[in-house]
Every structure is written in C-alpha cells, then in structure tokens.
Amino acid sequence: MSLLVIPAAGVQGGAVVRAALRRGRKVRALVRDPARAAPLAALGAELARGDLLDPASLRAASLGIRHVVLQVLTGPVEAMRAMAANALDAFAAAGVAGLVLKLASASRTAPCAEPSLVANAMVEAMVRAAGLPAATVRPTLYLDNLLKDSARRDIVENGLFAPPIAADQRIAWTSAEDCAEAALVLLERGAFGGDHRIAGPAGVTGPELAARLSVGLGRRVHYRAQPVEDFEREVAAAMGPALAAAVASKFRFFAALPEEAEAILAAPFAPQPGLEDFRPTAIADWTFAHRADFMPEEAIA
Numbered sequence: 001m002s003l004l005v006i007p008a009a010g011v012q013g014g015a016v017v018r019a020a021l022r023r024g025r026k027v028r029a030l031v032r033d034p035a036r037a038a039p040l041a042a043l044g045a046e047l048a049r050g051d052l053l054d055p056a057s058l059r060a061a062s063l064g065i066r067h068v069v070l071q072v073l074t075g076p077v078e079a080m081r082a083m084a085a086n087a088l089d090a091f092a093a094a095g096v097a098g099l100v101l102k103l104a105s106a107s108r109t110a111p112c113a114e115p116s117l118v119a120n121a122m123v124e125a126m127v128r129a130a131g132l133p134a135a136t137v138r139p140t141l142y143l144d145n146l147l148k149d150s151a152r153r154d155i156v157e158n159g160l161f162a163p164p165i166a167a168d169q170r171i172a173w174t175s176a177e178d179c180a181e182a183a184l185v186l187l188e189r190g191a192f193g194g195d196h197r198i199a200g201p202a203g204v205t206g207p208e209l210a211a212r213l214s215v216g217l218g219r220r221v222h223y224r225a226q227p228v229e230d231f232e233r234e235v236a237a238a239m240g241p242a243l244a245a246a247v248a249s250k251f252r253f254f255a256a257l258p259e260e261a262e263a264i265l266a267a268p269f270a271p272q273p274g275l276e277d278f279r280p281t282a283i284a285d286w287t288f289a290h291r292a293d294f295m296p297e298e299a300i301a
Helices: 011-022 038-043 055-062 077-094 115-130 143-147 149-158 176-189 206-217 228-239 241-256 258-265 283-289
Strands: 002-006 026-031 046-049 067-070 098-102 134-139 195-198
Touching: 002 011, 002 055, 011 026, 011 038, 011 143, 011 176, 026 055, 038 046, 046 055, 055 077, 067 077, 067 176, 077 115, 098 115, 098 176, 115 134, 115 241, 134 176, 143 149, 143 283, 149 228, 176 195, 206 283, 228 241, 241 258
Parallel strands: 002 026, 002 067, 026 046, 067 098, 098 134, 134 195
Antiparallel strands: none
C-alpha cells in the first residue's frame, strides 16, 4: 500500500519513512532537497521534490497515493494555515483514502492561548473540516531532542542534560520511532477518527530521567533545569530569533502553568482504540539503542 510522508527529510519524517519501509510499504518521501535525502532513497524510498507551500508539488506527490502521514511544520500561523490547506486540497484531488496528522510536539485538545498550541488546534480543525478519514498522533516530548547538537555535546562532554524544564516536572518521554510506529499501526488498521496521545511507559522527573539515561549509556548523566531565557538565546543563535521565540513560548507556558504541563506531559501511555497493544519504548532502552550517538568523537574515530 502506497504511503506519502510529508515532510520526510527530518528526524520525525525520516523515522516514519524507515518504519514504513521495514513493514514492506511502498513509500514516497516529500523532500525539499533530494540530494540531502539520499540515505532515504538508498533504503528504497521514492523521493519527490516539493514543499508544503508549493501546491503543484503536493498535487504531483499525492498522485497514486493511498495513505499520508503529514506534519505541518511549526511557524507563523498564516504559513501553517496555508501549508495545511495546500496539503488537504492535494489529498482530496488525489483521492487519498486516509491520513495521520502527526503533531510536532506536545499539545492539548482544549483551547488555550499559547501560540504553538493554538496553531496545532487550527490545523487539526482544518483536517476535520476536510472530511478525509484521519487520525491525530500527538507526542509528549521527544527523547530525540537529546540528539540535537548542543544537548548531545553536553551529555558527551559534561554528562549533563539541561533542558528548560523544571526538575520536578514529570514527563512521559516518547520518541520519533514510537510516534512513527503508532501512525503506521493506525493506518494499517484503518483506525481513523481518534486523537492519540503518544507517551512513554512512565512519567519521570528530571533526576529520574538522568538515572535512566545513565543506565542506557553505562555512565553517569546529571540533570539541570536551564533558564528559558538562556535556552532561547542558544536556539536563536542556531536557528534564528523567530523560531527561538516560538519554541521558548511553549516552555514558558509549562513553567507558568504547571497544572497544564502535568496534564500534557506527565501521564504514561494508556491503551487506546486502534493502539490497544501498542508498547512504548522505555527511556533506558531508547538510550541504549542510540548509545553510539553519545560516544565522544575520538571514540568514534
């Protein structure tokens, strides 16, 4: 059964492509730069050059496709609205049979004022209004954030993980791999109409997270809560002030409203219709599987 993954070149989309190929599915991957996505092609994915802001490329990529896993990239609300509208128009024209909307990060179903959560809710409403059989997959927070350059370097060099999250905040950390598996299970079972919160098997505090990372890596890792202002400056230096402000906004929301953070992040995964037998990956197991990513450069060499 044919599957279109949009976008496919990043951590989250790439996880969906690889998981689908392992399951023997025919995968078309929408990427901006096919040269940079060569590893996906080497695994067997068909690359389609395109962009969520390019309606013609979306229409071409959707032809002959049965299922789609879509993630609307975080950005200004009007840009996200345009991206979602372009994608949904293309899917309708191509006769796509089912869609999983994969949200980029933690979210909630009830209205609130935090901009990224408002944007997520807007995209979800657009998908519902389109009438296409669809399910939503929403993560808590991704363990894959530990693989970003600054976080990975801090763990490798200093044995420290320092996100902008209070040490006593419980989080049931998930992973891009688990969210990809959940999306594919829902498509395979035709389990549309649901809103699926994907979380890890346990909600842990910062020190408890560090203890599990230590088990997976076989060496001591400590946790330290970073001020949101420092985090925003680091992201701005790497990715620009606009994106940094958008990312930091959510962490400020969590800090200001700990009861909301608890509702969104803390509870472990619970069986859901379509995902009754889904088993999330434990933190130590995920860390052990990725331990090569946390090796010092000289050890890799």
